Amino acid sequence: MSECLDCAECKASLYGQKYILKEENMYCIGCYEALFSTTCEVCQLLISCTSKDLSYNDRHWHSECFLCLKCSRSLVDRPFATKDDMLMCVECYSNEYSAKCHACMKTIMPGSKKMEHKGNSWHENCFTCNRCQQPIGTRNFVLKDTNNYCLPCYEKQFAQKCFYCKMPIITGGVNYRDQPWHKECFTCIGCKGQLVGQRFTSRNDFVYCLNCFCNLFAKKCASCTCPISGLGGSKYISFEHRQWHNDCFNCKRCSVSLVGRGFLTSKDDILCPDCGKEV
Secondary structure (H helix, E strand, C coil), rough: CCHHHHCCCCCCCCCCCCEECCCCEEEEEEHHHHCCCEEEECCCCEECCCCCCEECCCCCHHHHEECCCCCEECCCCCCCECCCCCCEHHHHHHHCCCEECCCCCEECCCCEEEECCCCCEEEEEEECCCCCCEEECCCCCECCCCCEEHHHHHHHHHCCCCCCCCCCEEECEEEEEEEEEECCCCCCCCCCCCCCCCCCEECEEEEEEHHHHHHHEEEEEEEEEECCCHHHCCEEEEEEEEEHHHHHEEECCCEEEECCCCCCEECCCCCCCCHCCCC
């Protein structure tokens, strides 16, 4: 019987002694702790078989050593988090690493709803309109001078009214003659095309794109009959109530350019002096 109760390591009799059975082998307390017990991460002492061994990620602690690094509260049966292998209770972890509310400057606890915009964070109830103090939530808002405004409050307090439609301009407005316009309202009076980013001109307080202005008001070239805009420094020739594009002011017979040269007229035609001699 004594041979059946010997320690598998030191062979000492276990009869009448405490022992531990591991993988069908029996060990005395001393041998078992020397062979299988782990070292506590904090105190570096062995965790005896009679002590509670707490483990996390292949690391081990005595239950009395399993504490928050910041506040030293026990983490036994409490939620905890880790940062660079350091154990912390949820409260300390949140105070140290979680985002702070841009309004109240308090920690936004993990699991609570967080609102974010341009690198700043808020508690849901702190993300409010600066004017009416109501939570903005997921509604559209406008940021002005570091303050957030819901659209109705922004329109009442700051937004300019479009000169054309009289509605508030939230984004994308343009100014013309010190008057604000929506981009989509600033259009040619003729074709209704948007003028933002396009060349345009005005007449009698109405704005026109170049095509409409030329078609409606520009004089026509006596040669090609196309409008002569005269805009942007373009040059043209005028003679006896008729106008020509510079490129169109050519001899009717030989097509040589007459710009800067003498010329003759024959009824509605213009001729260079050489061709004029033949008439």
